[in-house]
Amino acid sequence: MVTIKDIAKAAGVSHTTVSRALNNSSLIKNETKQKIRQLAKEMNYSPNYSAKGLVNQKKYLIGLFFSSLHKGTSSNFLADSIAGIHSVLDTNYSLSVESIDVVDLTEINLQRYDGLIVMSQSDDDQPFIDYLKEKEFPFVVVNRHINDPAVINVTADDAAGVMQAVDYGIGCGHTKIAYIGGKKNFRSTKEREKGVLKSLKKASIPVNLAYFLTGDYSLESGLQNMEYLLSLSDLPTLVFCGNDDIAIGALRAVHLAGLRVPQNISLIGFDDSPVVSYLNPPLTTVRKPLKEMCQEGTKLLLDLIEGRTIEQSKIELSTLLILRESINYL
Amino acid sequence: MVTIKDIAKAAGVSHTTVSRALNNSSLIKNETKQKIRQLAKEMNYSPNYSAKGLVNQKKYLIGLFFSSLHKGTSSNFLADSIAGIHSVLDTNYSLSVESIDVVDLTEINLQRYDGLIVMSQSDDDQPFIDYLKEKEFPFVVVNRHINDPAVINVTADDAAGVMQAVDYGIGCGHTKIAYIGGKKNFRSTKEREKGVLKSLKKASIPVNLAYFLTGDYSLESGLQNMEYLLSLSDLPTLVFCGNDDIAIGALRAVHLAGLRVPQNISLIGFDDSPVVSYLNPPLTTVRKPLKEMCQEGTKLLLDLIEGRTIEQSKIELSTLLILRESINYL
């Protein structure tokens, strides 16, 4: 492997000069810099990050920690997050992907990372977040709302997005509106439920608690909860699903019951995963700007790591209602 | 940060002894080891991987390089791969996820990794693979078949899986069989097409070239190609789709045409992504053991990195036909 010493020898300067030239130090003559840079390129030099890291106290590694990577997370969530982060991460950093569900927090090698992006989907992640905070480790939390003002947090306005969607449904004449939520302890479940409730209240529609169900964001839970709803004597006409997977499961249940969407029952999803525009019928859903959220989160983390001042520690991005064909006009 | 020197001081030994104890050297008395390990735990020691890496010439970082991460890859492909790799990766290593589509190969910092897992989906990745080989960099290629015997390669027997599926279709009485492939230059496209062809030949069914289409593994390409097939005067009765996304798009096209699966036309997918068992109808598909493939690949890479002898450089895992409800019995 070619090191700065090799370059130094070739250039007839000291390795210190090479280091400075490569790091664009103002101490070095421009001419010298050019020569050394040129040489480094020719010799195919690439820095040893272990050595750099050892002296700079840096790891050049960012960790992306995911709630329950191995279960319950819709997979394009992951892909979108990674794509978003990479799009703003400078080349000095690598991105390491891990799952949060670790039994013993002290097992986690924080040492390996300069900072963490926590993609949080559940209150279960709170101990992890508390741990990071206690250790004063640089991190940002993306997706889930964290009340603590000290925690840098990028979220989407789920409740507003849901409200907008349900408002639209109500505008189409729906009043018997059901909600199939995600996991009980996922913050997003409550957020989205709140959105439905607010919308109902605004339109002075009485809430029917039998219509408010809790699933676990899985396809199967959508199927089962919808089967339950369909077993009711008084059917809802519109079902807001906590995420697209639930909606897909619900759609399946409707078909199994010999009914049709939206003719017999209307459906709204959440996330806008790629597949739902190809469903039969294409699903009306709320798009969450996950990629953008990760980009903002990464920028903030980089600011934090590199000691820049953070002007704004809470960012909330807007969702977007995507109208397709799963809502009936009554 | 607590270092081995701190532990040494606390234990009243030299830092060398601490290093050896922590690395379980046989040179150290068991009693001493115990004491030092205990102390390290109490003091919350965790090694500095930059320092370790600097002296050991290791990076403690494995790279997962993906074909076109930002386009065209079904997203649970990524999630399954990461889960598979983590399940066998020992805790000393982090996993960094990157995309292969880099313009200039020399831009890639191979230096940062001990080895690479290349999740290859396209012949376009070949230059990258050639580059790694030329650099004698440790890597394994997962998913795509590489003829070079020197390249460690874990694949699935796509052609056999497809054959099994098409054989089943033929057994149900189908003879007018179409194929919608993936991207033209993706090896898997050819592999799967070969499977269809072989199956047809075995049953002495003449091939109708008008039925052999090429898409790009996207939902949209499934929709469009199926629309084309449906415009034919002589419709196929069974369509084998190169992956599940194509099948989902095709299913949409069938519905749009006012037809039904499987009553009017039968469909087979490939991948067994989570969503397809909740489609209407649930999709018959070929499951590719992606997670297992990644596990095997990771094990081999670790063997390579740690200098163990590789007894078998080519591993091919079997696919599994998942029968659901998208094939009609004629």
Place this chain on the structure above:
DNA sequence: GTGAAAGCGCTAACAG
């Protein structure tokens, strides 16, 4: 502007 020397935390001869 540039170089010599020290040191980051760790491992590996070498000595005892």
Place this chain on the structure above:
DNA sequence: CTGTTAGCGCTTTCAC
């Protein structure tokens, strides 16, 4: 069995 010493590749005082 344990300690002393040197050195991995790099950055950073401190001199010149």
